[in-house]
Amino acid sequence: MTTPTSIRTGSAPILAKDHVLRLEDIGDGHLAVTLLSTEDGGPFVLGRDAMDMIAQVLDHIGGDRDVRGLLFCSEHPSVFCAGADVDAMAKVKNANEAREAVREGQELFEQLAHFPAPTVALIHGACIGGGLELALACQARAATPDPKTKLGLPEIKLGIIPAWGGSSRLPRLIGLSAAVPLITAGKLVNAKTALRLGMVDGVVPRELLVREGLEFARKLRKGEPVRRLRRGIGQKLLEGTPPGRALFTSTARRAVRKATKGHYPAPEAALDVMTRGITQRMPESLELERDAVVPLLETAAHQNLLRIFHMTRDSRRPEVYGSGKNAPLPSETCVIGGGVMGAGIVALLIGKGFNVRLVDPDEGALSRAWKGVKKEIERRVRRGDLNPAEGKMRLARLSVSTAVNGLRRTDLVIEAAPERLDLKHVILKQVSAAVPESAIIATNTSSFPIGDLALAVSDPSRFIGLHFFNPPGRMPLLEVIRGEHTSDSAVARGLRLALALGKTPIVVCDGPGFLVNRLLGPYFVEAGRLAEEGVPIPLVDEAVWRFGMPMGPFRLMDEVGLDIIVDASSHVGDRGEYEHKAPPLVERLVEQKKLGKKTGEGFFRYAKGRRRGKKTGPTCARLLKELGTQSSGTDHDLQSIANRLMGRMVAEARRIIGEDLVLSGEDVDIGTIFGIGFPPFRGGLLQWAETTAHPERRS
Incomplete structure (x- = not known):
């Protein structure tokens, strides 16, 4: 031609x-x-x-x-x-x-x-x-x-x-x-x-x-x-x-x-x-x-959705984060931990063309992760999203190992091990000794402050948080966490990777719970208070669903896992600065081994991965009675319930901004939409708070 x-x-x-x-x-x-x-x-x-x-x-x-x-x-x-x-x-x-x-x-x-x-x-x-x-x-x-x-x-x-x-x-x-x-x-x-x-x-x-x-x-x-x-x-x-x-x-x-x-x-x-x-x-x-x-x-819906489009497009331009425009992408990557999150991050990386070594000392975990990645590739080939040759190429990009070695040519390591501080310290020390000085070391922790983990890294300037959300292949948000000693170059490289993975990134400075989990803490606490005050749990969830969220707070806690909620809240709440301690009802359910969807019962009952009805589960109903909580029997305004819950997140978001943990209020809106599921037509948490006249929403 x-x-x-x-x-x-x-x-x-x-x-x-x-x-x-x-x-x-x-x-x-x-x-x-x-x-x-x-x-x-x-x-x-x-x-x-x-x-x-x-x-x-x-x-x-x-x-x-x-x-x-x-x-x-x-x-x-x-x-x-x-x-x-x-x-x-x-x-x-x-x-x-x-x-x-x-x-x-x-x-x-x-x-x-x-x-x-x-x-x-x-x-x-x-x-x-x-x-x-x-x-x-x-x-x-x-x-x-x-x-x-x-x-x-x-x-x-x-x-x-x-x-x-x-x-x-x-x-x-x-x-x-x-x-x-x-x-x-x-x-x-x-x-x-x-x-x-x-x-x-x-x-x-x-x-x-x-x-x-x-x-x-x-x-x-x-x-x-x-x-x-x-x-x-x-x-x-x-x-x-x-x-x-x-x-x-x-x-x-x-x-x-x-x-x-x-x-x-x-x-x-x-x-x-x-x-x-x-x-x-x-x-x-x-x-x-x-x-x-x-x-x-x-319409307000169009104006808010257009605003979101521009905010996410701006965050997709690495040059807005300084040196990110010219930051190099890794050619060889490693993920430590073959659990659900680790396997999901691996699938995402190989799908975007990165070579990945998956490391886990448990051969069983490695096998499950490898088979899970292979199964997902085969599913996409059947659907026509991938041709068979591309499917084989993706799987060929993945290698597995039970030991942290052979990483001298690795550019990026993402630690995705279970949330145990001692275990993460051991892994990060091993990684620091195994990778070249130019490599970025990242953690996918959702609860431990970056500063606590950086103590195990020989050069904390190259240590960042890359907080993916579950499932990593579907959730669009990626929190790039800057520690006290993290260099601008490391942040820029994290952002460049996020964009290459098709994520919408936000930069969050180190702090308990980072952004999304810190906002969810008081949201869950307030939901527990509503239940203790006699507001039926299904009604609380319905109020939030009608507000536009994909699910209510109790259903969300069941989906995440009540044991994880308690564990995460302990890492944040123990610092005494924030009201994040899990509600007593959640702790009691965990004691009863009712952990939510994965055990078949939490606040609700589940069978084959689906909720069975909208009534609270029998254990939850019994514990509510033992805690002296009974339905008030009065009518409850759904909008007021939703306003109260969102108001708690708004108050926490303003504290976060006051502590300079995010670059701007727009990052809060991006984080709540793409990380929590805040309804996009409302423009994000703070946009909603600023454009409403209801005093509860401005609390």
Whole structure:
């Protein structure tokens, strides 16, 4: 493929614009539009310059009969198109300006959809939001099976809907029953799933994308379908008849309301546009998109979700943390401890391309960890997230050992042993002697202060905390803990690793419980007080769930393990500065060996990993009576219960800020959203506290 800076089609020159796009003649009347990376290597974004340039290309070559096909591709190694310019979205001043911006995007993609020659999107890497709307406006799409190739319309996660034609074109392409869950949940799918759903027409290696695109263009010119999709009789009846659509719509609406708890208006708005728009002509359907998205741009949910997007994007830029921009990544890593957390960290590391040695003196633990990692890789291969060759390569990156040796070329060691101070000291002394002086030594401790552990490290300047959350592969937050003697370089390298692992990092200075666990301490204590005051435990959990949290405090303690709650609270609470001592009811349950989900009973009862009913377990009910606690028998206001619990975390968060343990209040909001599950539509713990008038929330 040639790469001229300009070509002549007909009588009009089309110029390539630096860092926007390039138009290339690939022979036989076919042109390729290459979406370029930014100056700093970032992905192509549909900003004003990009939209204008695409429009210019379509205007100049649209009337040229010699053009036999137009192919869209990207030069970025992992992103086809990152979607709309979110920064520009944040600058929209009023509803009229928003409506005009939406209309311009719709008109551009309508122009593309009616381009006289065949158009094909060749997708390698992430194709999301406006990027997928561009691809949907093409007549055909091909994608690569690479794990980096993901397709979806995640606008819902910003509190809006796909409004450049995505809410109209995707249901028409793959049907309502497939499009509705994708759009209302903002799901991303891999190429294999996209092919099955009909979002793409072919999946081929990147080296064959252009060849596949040319074949698609040939078929389209001859009026042949690039692929024949058949819909079952059930789908036809459900989506193709008024009674069927009415039934589908009501069922989908109930599912959306259950998932959002009524807190997020965008999913229901998207459902309304899709179910109404599919029965109308395209212009009317696009108008429905405009009418729905403009009011959503003014909602508090959108503003808070947009704020979260910018906060997490900023934390994903290592340069905001000083020397992090140029900090080196490790090539050889080691994880000490083959338990649940250790195995999870190992799976995460090898999945991101790092070589890992897993060390545990217990051969049984090593075997379980290795088999668990292998099982997860096999599951992902079956789902199509990985091809078999990549699965084998991941497992080949993992080696195991029962001894801390052979680490002279290791750049990073993460200690993930059980939470015993004496054991961690022994391990860290061994590691200090075994690794080169340039290596970073990290601990995944969730409770011991970094300063206490640093006593066992020969050079504490290279010692940091990397506090992953369980399960490490799914939880997005990573607390990077700076000890008293930790160097800026070590922190920068920790941040660089966090970003390479796809995590949202925050820097926390050393202190009891760091950020997340310190906030959870008083939250759990206050929940215990409510129970002691006679508020039914299921009611407390329901109040927090309705507030928007994924689960209440008692269910959360059961999930974590009550023994772990008691152990962690002792490490923090024993210092006498903070009110973190586990509630008496928790300690009594631990004495009775009722540790929560893992033992089948805690505050609630469990069977096969699932909670059995919403009533408290029999042991908990008995202990409440023994503690002299009985239901007050009065009505309890759910909002007041939630306010009281959140208020305790707010008070603790302000103490943390006052002690300069985090860089800013935004770190608290990031930590509570991605580490605790604080509802994103509320903007984070402190954002919620600052934007409410209820005195309980400001306590």
